[in-house]
Amino acid sequence: MSEPTTWTLAESARRVREGAISSLELTDAYLDRIDRLDRAIGAYLTVDADGARAQARAADERRSRGERAPLLGVPVGIKDVLNVSGWPCTCGSRILEGYRAPFDATAVERLRAAGAIPLGILNMDEFAMGSSTENSSRQLTRNPWDLERVPGGSSGGSAAAVAADLCPAALGTDTGGSIRQPAALCGCVGLKPTYGRVSRYGLVAYASSLDQIGPLTKDVRDAALLHDVISGRDPRDSTSLDLPPTSLASGLGRELTGMRLGLPAEYFIDGMDPEVETAVRAAVEQCKALGAEIVPISLPQTRYAIATYYIVATAEASANLARFDGVRYGRRVPGEDPIDMVERTRAAGFGPEVKRRIILGTYVLSSGYYDAYYLRALKVRRWIRAGFDEAFRSCDALLTPTSPSPAFRFGERTGDPLQMYLSDIFTVTVNLAGICGVSLPCGFTKAGLPIGLQVIGPALGEAAILRVAHAYEQSTEWHTRRPNLAVGEGAA
Amino acid sequence: MSWRADIGLEVHVQLRTRSKMFCACPNAFGAEPNTQVCPVCLGYPGALPVINQEAIRLTVRTGLLIDAHINLRSKFDRKNYFYPDQAKNYQISQYDQPLCVGGHLDFSVNGESRRVGITRIHLEEDVAKNIHFDADSGVDFNRAGTPLMEIVTEPDLHAPEDTLAFLQALKQVLQYGGVSDCNLEQGNIRCDINCSVRRADAVNLGTKIEIKNMNTFRGVFRALQAEIPRQIRELERGRAIVQETRRWDDAAGRTESMRGKEDAHDYRYFPEPDLPPIVLSEETITAWRAELPDLPAARRARFVAAFSLPEYDAGVLVSDKEVADYFEETVAAGAPAKAASNWIMTELLARVSESGESIRDLKVAPAGLAALIQLVENRTINGPTAKEVLATMLVEGGDPGEIVSKRGLAQVSDAGALENFIEQVVASHAKSVADYRAGKQPAFEFLIGQVMRLSRGKANPQLVRELLKAKLG
Numbered sequence: 001m002s003e004p005t006t007w008t009l010a011e012s013a014r015r016v017r018e019g020a021i022s023s024l025e026l027t028d029a030y031l032d033r034i035d036r037l038d039r040a041i042g043a044y045l046t047v048d049a050d051g052a053r054a055q056a057r058a059a060d061e062r063r064s065r066g067e068r069a070p071l072l073g074v075p076v077g078i079k080d081v082l083n084v085s086g087w088p089c090t091c092g093s094r095i096l097e098g099y100r101a102p103f104d105a106t107a108v109e110r111l112r113a114a115g116a117i118p119l120g121i122l123n124m125d126e127f128a129m130g131s132s133t134e135n136s137s138r139q140l141t142r143n144p145w146d147l148e149r150v151p152g153g154s155s156g157g158s159a160a161a162v163a164a165d166l167c168p169a170a171l172g173t174d175t176g177g178s179i180r181q182p183a184a185l186c187g188c189v190g191l192k193p194t195y196g197r198v199s200r201y202g203l204v205a206y207a208s209s210l211d212q213i214g215p216l217t218k219d220v221r222d223a224a225l226l227h228d229v230i231s232g233r234d235p236r237d238s239t240s241l242d243l244p245p246t247s248l249a250s251g252l253g254r255e256l257t258g259m260r261l262g263l264p265a266e267y268f269i270d271g272m273d274p275e276v277e278t279a280v281r282a283a284v285e286q287c288k289a290l291g292a293e294i295v296p297i298s299l300p301q302t303r304y305a306i307a308t309y310y311i312v313a314t315a316e317a318s319a320n321l322a323r324f325d326g327v328r329y330g331r332r333v334p335g336e337d338p339i340d341m342v343e344r345t346r347a348a349g350f351g352p353e354v355k356r357r358i359i360l361g362t363y364v365l366s367s368g369y370y371d372a373y374y375l376r377a378l379k380v381r382r383w384i385r386a387g388f389d390e391a392f393r394s395c396d397a398l399l400t401p402t403s404p405s406p407a408f409r410f411g412e413r414t415g416d417p418l419q420m421y422l423s424d425i426f427t428v429t430v431n432l433a434g435i436c437g438v439s440l441p442c443g444f445t446k447a448g449l450p451i452g453l454q455v456i457g458p459a460l461g462e463a464a465i466l467r468v469a470h471a472y473e474q475s476t477e478w479h480t481r482r483p484n485l486a487v488g489e490g491a492a
Numbered sequence: 493m494s495w496r497a498d499i500g501l502e503v504h505v506q507l508r509t510r511s512k513m514f515c516a517c518p519n520a521f522g523a524e525p526n527t528q529v530c531p532v533c534l535g536y537p538g539a540l541p542v543i544n545q546e547a548i549r550l551t552v553r554t555g556l557l558i559d560a561h562i563n564l565r566s567k568f569d570r571k572n573y574f575y576p577d578q579a580k581n582y583q584i585s586q587y588d589q590p591l592c593v594g595g596h597l598d599f600s601v602n603g604e605s606r607r608v609g610i611t612r613i614h615l616e617e618d619v620a621k622n623i624h625f626d627a628d629s630g631v632d633f634n635r636a637g638t639p640l641m642e643i644v645t646e647p648d649l650h651a652p653e654d655t656l657a658f659l660q661a662l663k664q665v666l667q668y669g670g671v672s673d674c675n676l677e678q679g680n681i682r683c684d685i686n687c688s689v690r691r692a693d694a695v696n697l698g699t700k701i702e703i704k705n706m707n708t709f710r711g712v713f714r715a716l717q718a719e720i721p722r723q724i725r726e727l728e729r730g731r732a733i734v735q736e737t738r739r740w741d742d743a744a745g746r747t748e749s750m751r752g753k754e755d756a757h758d759y760r761y762f763p764e765p766d767l768p769p770i771v772l773s774e775e776t777i778t779a780w781r782a783e784l785p786d787l788p789a790a791r792r793a794r795f796v797a798a799f800s801l802p803e804y805d806a807g808v809l810v811s812d813k814e815v816a817d818y819f820e821e822t823v824a825a826g827a828p829a830k831a832a833s834n835w836i837m838t839e840l841l842a843r844v845s846e847s848g849e850s851i852r853d854l855k856v857a858p859a860g861l862a863a864l865i866q867l868v869e870n871r872t873i874n875g876p877t878a879k880e881v882l883a884t885m886l887v888e889g890g891d892p893g894e895i896v897s898k899r900g901l902a903q904v905s906d907a908g909a910l911e912n913f914i915e916q917v918v919a920s921h922a923k924s925v926a927d928y929r930a931g932k933q934p935a936f937e938f939l940i941g942q943v944m945r946l947s948r949g950k951a952n953p954q955l956v957r958e959l960l961k962a963k964l965g
Contacts (some may be wrong), residue, residue, distance in 0.1 A: 083538045091537070102531055105538060204537040208765035237540050238767050316765055319570050322581030323535040327631065338576045338629065365572070365760035374762060 004029045005165040006482065009074060009222040010249075012168045016063065016073040023056040023063070023073025023117070030075050030119060034166050037485055042141045043151075043161035045080055046088055047120035055117040062115070070229060072115030077161045077170035080121045080138075081128055082213070083202040084108050087118075091204050092126040092136040092154075095349025096330045105202020106237065107171060107213045107230040114229040119167055122157030126351045127321060128178055128206040130154050131423035134414055135353045143186060144483040145449055149407040152182030152423075158216045159186035163450075164485060169217040169226055173203055175210045176309050177402075177427025180439035183216055184402035184452020187441045187481065189469070190216045191223040192427075194459045195434035196241035198227075199234030205320040207313035208239075210431040219479050220440060220470040224248035227462060243460070251463050252470040257291030259468065262395035266302035267426055272404040279443030279451040280401045283472060287399065290471050295395050301387040302429060304380050306421055309428040310357075311364050311377035318361030324349065356417065385433040392458040397465050400426050402439040402452030426454060435459050440469050441478035450478075494692040495727070497720045499655055500611075500647035501712075502684040503662065504640050505672045506618065507550045513617040513639040514541030514584065521678045525623070525632035533637035535579030540766050543568075547639035548591065548770060549780060550671045551615045554641060555592030556781050557669050558610050564772050566591050568615075568764040573757050576629075577620040579636050587761040590614035591770070598789075599661030601654055608658055609646035616640050641671070647686065647697060652716035659683075659709050664788050667813040682707045687716060688733070689723040698723070699733040703740055703747055715740040719747050791816060799829035808837055815841070818851050818858055825862035828869065835861060839882055855889035856882065864892040876949055877901050905952040907959065913946040914956070914963055928964060936960070 004026050007015065015021050031049050038044050052075055059073035078084055081091050083101035085108075090096040108118060125135035133141045133156025141156045143149040144164040151160040155172030159182035162170050172179040174192035183190025191214045198213040205211060215226035228249055233242040263284060268277060288294050326332030326345030333348045335341030350358070364373035391398060403423060413420040430437040435458055442453035453472070457465035473479050509519050515532035531539035555562050569587035592613035599606055620636035622629055643662070649655045663681065666672045674680050683706050688698035703719060706712045718740075723733055737756075738747040786794065788810045795806035795816075810816045815836065822832040836851075840861070844851050856864075864885070868878045873896055881892050881901065896902055904910060917939055918925055927935035943956050 089537065096537070099537075101538075102536065103538075201540050202538040205766075236542060238542055239765075315762060318760075319572055319580075319582045319762070322572065322574065323537070323579065325574065325576070325581060327576050328534055328579065329536070339574070342574060342576070362760065365762055367758045367760070370760075370762075 003165075005033050005168075007168060008218045009071070009076075009169040010225055012074045013071050016059070017068070019063070023059040024053060026073065027052050027056040027075050027117060027119070030167060034120070037164060038166060040142065040147060040485070041144055041160050041164050041166065042139045043122055043157040043164065043166055044077070045090070045121045045123050045138055045157070048087065048118065052117050052119050059115060059117065069113075069115030070225070071111070073117065074115070075117045075119035075167055076111055076226075077120055077122045077158060077167035078108065078118050079155050079158050079170065079172050080124050081173055081204045081206075082108055082171060083204070084118050084121070087121060089121075089204065090138065091128070092124045092138055093324075093349065093351065093354070094137045094331060095324045095345070099330045101202075103202065105213075106199035106234045108202065110230045110232070111171070116229070122155070122161055122170055124157055125154035125178075126354050127204070127317070128154040128173055128175055128211075129317070129353050129357055131177070131181055131420055132408070132410075132413065133157065133182070134410065135351055137351050140410070143407045144485060145187060146407060146447070149409055149449070150185070152185035152403070152407065154178040154182075155190075155216060156182050159183050159188055159190065162186070162188045162216050162218060163483060165482070169215055169222055171213060171226075171230070172216045173206075173211055173213050174427075174431065175206050175212075175313060176431050177424040179214045179216060180427050180437055180452070180454060181403050181423060183439045184441075184454075185407040185450065187444075187450030187478070187483070188216055188218060189220055189223045189438065189440045189473075189479070190214065191227060191438045191462070191466070192430060192436060193227060193231060193462060194241075194436045195431075196239055197231045197243075197436075197460075197462070199232075199237040199240045201234055201236040205316075207316040208320060209316060210309075210313055212431070220438070220466055220473050221249055221252060223438065224252060224466050224470075246462065248463055248466050251467065253467060254471050254474050255291050256287055256468060256471050259292045259397070259464075260295050260395045261287055261292045261468065262295045262297040262391050262398040264297050264299040264302070264391070264398055264400060266299050267400035269404065269425075272401065273406060273445075275445045276401050276403070276405060276451050280399070280453055283442040283453045284399050286475060287468065287472055290475060292468070294399075297391050297395065297398070299387050299391060299429070301380070301384045305384060305429045305432060306425055308377045308380045308384065309424070309432060310360065310421065311373050312381060312432070314357040314361030315365050315374050316361070318358045318365065321350075321354065321358055353417070381432050384429055388429075388433045388435055388456075388458065392461070396457075397461065397468050398456040399468075400454045400456060402426060402454040406445050406449035406451055430456055436462050436465060438465050438469050440473055441481075442472070442476070443478060444481070495689050495724045496692045496694075497650050497687060497689050497716075497723075498647040498697050499649035499651075499716065500686040501643075501645045501649070501655070501658070502686070503643040503645070503659070504682045505643065505666060505674075506678075506680045507547050507639040507641055508670065508672050509544055509546045509550065509639050511544060512637040513544050513547055513615070514637055517637070519638045521675075523634055525630070525634060528634040529636070533579060534633055535581075541584060541764075543767060543770065544639060547615055547641075548772075550639075550669075551591045551613060551641050552772070552777065552780055553669050553784065554643070554666065554671050555595060555613050556777075556784055557665050557787065558595040558597050560592035560595030560610060560613060562592055562772065562777055563589060564774070564777075565589070565769055567769040568767045569761045570764050571616075572760045575619070576631055577622050577636070579620065579633060583616060583619065584764055584767070585616035585761075586614035597658065597661060597665065599657055601657040606654065606657075608648040611644040611646055613641060613643050616642060647688070652713045652720070655685075655716055656709055656713045659712065664811065664813065668785055668787055668791075670785065676708055679707055683712065685712060685715065685719075687719055687723070689720060689727060698727075699735050701733065701735070701747075702737045704737055704750065706740060711740055711742055714742070714745065715747060718745060722747065788813075795819075799823065799833075801829060801833055805830075805833045805837065808841070809833060812851070814851050821858035822862050822865075825859045827862040827865040831865050831869070832861070835865060835882075839879065843886060854886060856885045860885060860892060867892055867896060871903060871905065871952060872896065873901055873903050874949070874951075874953055877903070901950060903952045904947050904950045905955055907955070910943070910947070910951055910956055910959055911963075913943045913951065914960055916946060917942045918963060925964065
């Protein structure tokens with residue numbers, strides 16, 4: 001039997017179900033590996049070893065009684081932005097120090113209902129603002145493929161944990177690329193579902209009209225499986241869509257005959273890493289070989305996406321983060337009067353990037369600037385959506401790079417916020433349009449860093465993009481590669 | 493030189509819903525602090541609002557009652573400002589697409605009929621309550637997130653009297669519509685006043701002063717009584733009115749400056765991304781329109797037509813919905829309408845205005861009052877005894893029939909017993925008898941009084957009158 005921590009989510013669930021391994025043994029294997037390796041990676045902020053073991057025993061008990069559930073007894077990692085009842089939930093921020101979640105996020109509740117075991121809390125950029133996880137106030141998370149490089153962000157802990165086999169799968173959140181970009185940089189699969197597919201109840205909001213919860217996994221089938229479990233209408237989130245349950249995992253095939261895949265010219269830009277471009281273009285050829293028709297298209301709106309994103313997202317963030325004032329929960333810095341207390345609390349509690357975005361968002365909503373910035377951004381946003389609608393009249397899905405470059409070094413972009421913002425240039429459009437996208441490995445640089453291919457689909461087009469992603473993935477071996485983590489690792 | 497005041501109001505009304513605006517917590521007054529709260533109304537990270545549909549219905553109903561245009565598509569917005577009584581440091585409100593626009597309310601002041609234009613009605617969530625102790629402050633979030641409807645009027649009011657009459661008329665409509673309990677002690681209605689003054693012949697409105705957070709009608713009246721002359725004095729001294737927000741100091745009897753225009757908040761409104769737009773169909777509006785209750789004017793006309801009540805009686809009864817309901821229930825329980833009206837207007841309303849209670853708080857229910865009236869109608873008791881019985885009922889409650897029999901208050905209509913009383917009175921008041929026979933009518937009334945006294949008030953006055961007349965020839 002292979003090392004259990006190398007198994008996919010589906011494989012883990014199957015082996016537990018068949019009794020090849022107990023949930024407790026599987027959970028212990030992960031706890032043991034985290035113990036040995038995570039000091040070097042820094043993916044987890046908290047590991048709930050006792051809670052996970054107790055739930056594993058309960059899962060084994062349920063199995064012995066003949067109970068079935070899709071993920072019974074399988075541990076899953078959770079991004080620090082999701083409420084898990086009784087756990088800390090800090091969003092990578094000092095301002096939520098000491099806060100414990102009073103309820104389960106709906107996605108977490110659905111994981112539990114499917115039998116999964118929340119294993120621990122994964123690091124992230126503070127309030128999901130960032131592309132390298134360097135904005136976490138808590139700790140650094142390292143890319144398992146090169147410990148001197150970032151894992152991407154903001155779901156950097158989730159991507160690093162999956163890539164380093166510290167959990168079979170994890171939940172992340174994606175507001176402008178925060179699932180797909182770290183998935184690309186860490187060589188795993190990351191799915192950003194259509195806006196409204198997954199309830200946001202219990203997700204601490206960064207930008208409410210863009211945020212979406214999604215899976216980070218070792219392969220495409222696992223992403224489909226996890227999507228099926230966490231998606232669906234939730235009366236507690238008025239923006240969640242009322243749709244029948246999906247069964248994406250059962251609709252995956254191996255060929256692409258009859259599919260039309262668009263190749264938007266604007267996603268292959270000057271200055272992008274040549275190794276990324278080469279790998280993505282090779283992946284396009286591979287899709288063609290699998291039977292797809294490749295359609296060159298143009299999305300001229302793309303050049304306005306970053307500006308639009310940083311207006312819409314920061315405007316919403318400036319209101320969403322107003323509640324962190326020290327009055328009711330979290331960290332409080334005493335002051336001379338209530339207003340002084342709030343000011344001191346926020347000054348001490350938020351990091352520089354969060355402050356930068358709050359100030360930017362406050363500015364674009366201010367009287368006299370609202371029309372020029374916020375209102376105009378909403379117009380561009382509708383135009384971006386219209387551009388995709390147009391593209392999807394002739395294409396089933398689009399192929400693009402996920403990120404213009406592979407994982408970069410710590411500190412390389414922290415001095416230049418604009419440079420950092422450009423990390424999301426290929427991913428933000430999907431959030432602005434409210435559509436879906438998935439990133440999956442499509443090669444490695446000479447230095448051994450993973451490269452991500454993004455497949456973009458229309459609203460509710462998850463079945464199409466996962467079909468493309470799965471057929472491509474199964475015709476390559478990229479997803480089977482593992483980083484060489486010699487640190488503390490025995491001769492397995 | 494004469495001056496003219498222009499007054500507009502922003503009236504905040506707490507709606508009568510079972511739960512809060514965006515969560516399932518109860519919308520109720522008076523519980524222990526911070527016991528009616530949840531992650532949503534406490535603004536916990538990750539909690540999301542869900543629209544209370546009943547609050548939408550009540551707001552639209554108010555719009556229909558004042559002939560407003562109902563927007564079939566409206567939305568919620570975030571109003572951003574920091575204050576510890578706000579859980580999220582933004583308030584979910586409606587900015588540029590309120591549920592209702594336009595409309596008007598008719599009312600009368602000193603017998604003169606008046607109309608005030610309504611600008612808009614929108615829905616928002618109420619804030620928490622800050623409570624100040626000796627050394628520090630606390631926040632009670634029970635009220636946070638309860639539904640609050642804001643009615644904005646045109647500056648069509650011109651005097652404190654107008655404004656008070658308008659507020660009373662508005663309160664009637666809201667009570668009739670079942671929209672709000674309109675309990676002022678519980679802060680169900682609060683308002684901000686916009687007030688300016690100009691020369692009587694000026695075309696444009698003067699500079700506006702806002703007076704915030706008025707929570708009694710009397711306060712509004714007094715604040716205007718103080719503020720209008722203050723503005724006139726300023727203008728007469730040649731000083732310009734500077735736009736600002738003021739507060740009413742009830743103890744001092746004057747308004748004082750709170751903040752100037754330059755300190756006004758920039759609320760940075762933007763569409764609430766957590767809530768989809770509110771979309772209403774024509775069918776829904778039609779159905780809601782069909783459910784509208786009688787308004788006071790219509791009900792008054794019905795009382796006159798159906799119960800043959802004098803206009804005056806009908807007007808008094810309908811001025812408070814609860815009183816009008818109470819009257820109709822008393823009649824339904826078998827009391828003649830005019831008698832019911834008399835008892836309610838004289839005895840019960842006097843009691844209510846003394847104690848400040850609602851008529852519903854009295855220990856006498858409509859059925860009890862109807863039973864009491866029945867006892868008078870069938871001559872079991874006379875009028876003065878009935879008042880005595882009512883006084884007992886008001887204190888102790890109980891059934892009037894039982895009170896009468898337990899205390900032996902039933903009227904004496906037995907001719908033998910009455911003649912006995914009459915003989916004693918005639919024997920002991922020879923002078924009055926002589927006076928009566930000499931044609932002095934007051935002497936007769938005096939003699940009747942004496943008979944009633946001897947019977948301890950229980951004698952049937954009609955019968956005493958007949959028997960005494962016969963006796964004295």
